[in-house]
Amino acid sequence: MTASPLRRSLPAHMVLETNGHANGHANSHMNGNGGDHSSYGTQKPWLVQKFGGTSIGKFIETITGTIVQSYLPTNRVVVVCSARSSESKSKGTTNRLLKAAASALVPGSIDFIEVVQEIRLDHLDAAQTHISSPDILKRVQDEVNQDCDRLRSFLEAAQIIEEISPRSKDIIMAVGEKLSCRIVAGLLEDRGVETQFVNLENVIEAVFDVNCLDQNFYDYLSRAFASAVSKCGHRVPVVTGFFGSVPGSLLTSIGRGYTDLAAALIAVGLDAEELQVWKEVDGIFTADPRKVKNARLLNIITPEEASELTYYGSEVIHPFTMEQVIRAQIPIRIKNVMNPVGAGTIIFPDQPSGVCTPNGRNTPPPSSKVLLENGYQLDLSRRHPTAVTIKDNVWVLNIHSNRKSVSHGFFAQIFSTLDQYGIAVDLISTSEVHISMALGANVNETEMEKAIESLRSIGTVDVMKEMAILSLVGKQMKNMVGISGEMFSTLAKAGVNIEMISQGASEINISCVILERQAIEAMNVIHEALLSNVGKIAQLHEDL
Ligand SMILES: Nc1ncnc2c1ncn2[C@@H]1O[C@H](COP(=O)(O)OP(=O)(O)O)[C@@H](O)[C@H]1O
Numbered sequence: 412m413t414a415s416p417l418r419r420s421l422p423a424h425m426v427l428e429t430n431g432h433a434n435g436h437a438n439s440h441m442n443g444n445g446g447d448h449s450s451y452g453t454q455k456p457w458l459v460q461k462f463g464g465t466s467i468g469k470f471i472e473t474i475t476g477t478i479v480q481s482y483l484p485t486n487r488v489v490v491v492c493s494a495r496s497s498e499s500k501s502k503g504t505t506n507r508l509l510k511a512a513a514s515a516l517v518p519g520s521i522d523f524i525e526v527v528q529e530i531r532l533d534h535l536d537a538a539q540t541h542i543s544s545p546d547i548l549k550r551v552q553d554e555v556n557q558d559c560d561r562l563r564s565f566l567e568a569a570q571i572i573e574e575i576s577p578r579s580k581d582i583i584m585a586v587g588e589k590l591s592c593r594i595v596a597g598l599l600e601d602r603g604v605e606t607q608f609v610n611l612e613n614v615i616e617a618v619f620d621v622n623c624l625d626q627n628f629y630d631y632l633s634r635a636f637a638s639a640v641s642k643c644g645h646r647v648p649v650v651t652g653f654f655g656s657v658p659g660s661l662l663t664s665i666g667r668g669y670t671d672l673a674a675a676l677i678a679v680g681l682d683a684e685e686l687q688v689w690k691e692v693d694g695i696f697t698a699d700p701r702k703v704k705n706a707r708l709l710n711i712i713t714p715e716e717a718s719e720l721t722y723y724g725s726e727v728i729h730p731f732t733m734e735q736v737i738r739a740q741i742p743i744r745i746k747n748v749m750n751p752v753g754a755g756t757i758i759f760p761d762q763p764s765g766v767c768t769p770n771g772r773n774t775p776p777p778s779s780k781v782l783l784e785n786g787y788q789l790d791l792s793r794r795h796p797t798a799v800t801i802k803d804n805v806w807v808l809n810i811h812s813n814r815k816s817v818s819h820g821f822f823a824q825i826f827s828t829l830d831q832y833g834i835a836v837d838l839i840s841t842s843e844v845h846i847s848m849a850l851g852a853n854v855n856e857t858e859m860e861k862a863i864e865s866l867r868s869i870g871t872v873d874v875m876k877e878m879a880i881l882s883l884v885g886k887q888m889k890n891m892v893g894i895s896g897e898m899f900s901t902l903a904k905a906g907v908n909i910e911m912i913s914q915g916a917s918e919i920n921i922s923c924v925i926l927e928r929q930a931i932e933a934m935n936v937i938h939e940a941l942l943s944n945v946g947k948i949a950q951l952h953e954d955l
């Protein structure tokens with residue numbers, strides 16, 4: 412066990428040396444006394460902590476006064492910040508910045524000036540409220556004012572040229588993470604922790620093809636990020652979760668929630684012992700705890716399960732995060748800023764022993780065993796589903812081919828049309844002349860209508876809106892005879908009409924499309940039947 416009150420020990424193999432191969436370039440700025448490259452603490456393992464925007468907005472005192480500090484005796488901590496949201500993400504700084512960008516494009520509009528001022532005041536107010544040292548406060552205020560002045564000039568220039576490219580939008584969005592880091596670093600300094608502000612905005616120097624954001628790209632990023640972070644010496648790096656310049660733009664290529672990925676890549680580059688994603692929920696539950704009263708906290712979950720859950724509605728962590736960290740065999744732990752002593756949920760692979768990691772290291776035996784030996788009460792061998800999730804706001808498209816002959820080319824035409832309008836398909840079910848697709852309606856409605864119009868040249872198209880995808884996820888489900896039968900008969904008994912079924916594309920997920928208005932009820936009955944009494948369910952499958 413380590414000295415920290417908040418964490419339990421991790422397997423010895425996860426305590427690793429500092430990365431020696433980082434070769435990226437950092438645009439880091441000194442905060443305070445400058446960098447110290449002394450060897451202080453170099454033996455301590457790296458721990459990467461990512462804090463979401465609403466956590467920084469609401470719980471900055473706990474983060475800077477308790478959470479970060481409690482790990483300093485045992486770890487070299489890296490703090491990665493999202494843009495602040497003082498109420499909810501929808502009213503947060505990133506959304507305000509995107510609103511300002513849109514308003515700057517309206518000729519003659521001065522709304523963006525007001526938005527910049529709101530952002531400025533929000534951050535100045537946070538600094539004033541929480542920082543007691545006049546010197547530190549003055550420095551943070553100057554930094555906030557400078558960032559906001561630059562932002563305003565940038566938006567004014569954009570209005571003159573009447574253009575905001577995807578790259579410019581990224582530059583605008585980056586201000587959110589910079590301001591957030593200024594405040595967090597200032598508060599930590601105020602509480603006696605030496606910090607260094609690290610801006611990842613200009614770290615990517617190599618040119619990558621937008622169509623080729625492959626593993627080489629992510630490996631490059633993790634090296635570059637680690638290089639920037641490891642220049643901080645004994646200071647705690649406070650790192651912008653924004654990183655640029657991603658080919659095709661960060662917003663388009665990675666999407667919102669990119670800070671999780673930044674933290675994951677830093678953890679990989681530093682060979683960290685753990686990546687902690689701090690949220691306002693105790694971890695990953697058997698169902699959304701806001702919607703299912705009896706949802707249980709899961710102490711461990713595999714990355715595959717976590718990915719399925721995030722893609723299908725339980726967006727606890729950005730889906731790209733898992734693969735990167737897991738490739739490097741680094742556990743991810745979801746923890747709650749409102750309950751820092753809680754163990755959280757650990758996301759960790761259950762690969763067989765002796766698997767070689769990409770850097771050639773021979774990994775020790777499977778995680779659950781190793782973790783158990785080290786004091787965790789974890790078990791990945793559950794013989795019941797792991798969780799149920801719903802994704803709302805889904806559209807279903809049923810297309811019936813108007814061809815009278817063989818159907819080749821039918822699917823190709825459909826997918827090229829969807830591609831043209833940037834529409835992603837969540838679920839699919841087909842016959843030779845018929846296709847049903849569930850589409851996550853995060854797409855632009857106008858684009859969707861245009862795509863549907865275009866698809867009508869291929870066949871008859873029926874559209875159903877206000878649908879939801881219900882997914883039952885579990886690593887062990889492939890071995891559970893009759894589980895889909897139980898799922899669908901449970902739904903039938905509750906009077907839930909099933910529009911479409913998809914099973915088999917992923918061995919660990921059974922999904923169906925239902926009416927959105929029945930989604931919460933459906934999730935609750937499935938939870939009650941298949942996830943509440945897990946002892947009984949396991950026994951049932953043992954008997955089968
Ligand atoms: N299976 C699940 N386990 C935990 N949280 C879930 C799950 N499904 C959905 N959620 C929701 O995801 C949200 C994630 O936590 P939160 O920190 O509040 O989000 P954000 O970082 O987006 O502000 C929670 O509000 C929770 O209700």
Ligand SMILES: N[C@@H](CC(=O)OP(=O)(O)O)C(=O)O
Binds near residue numbers: 666667668671
């Ligand atoms: N600020 C960004 C990045 C992010 O990761 O946010 P959060 O960690 O609060 O989900 C966004 O709003 O998308």
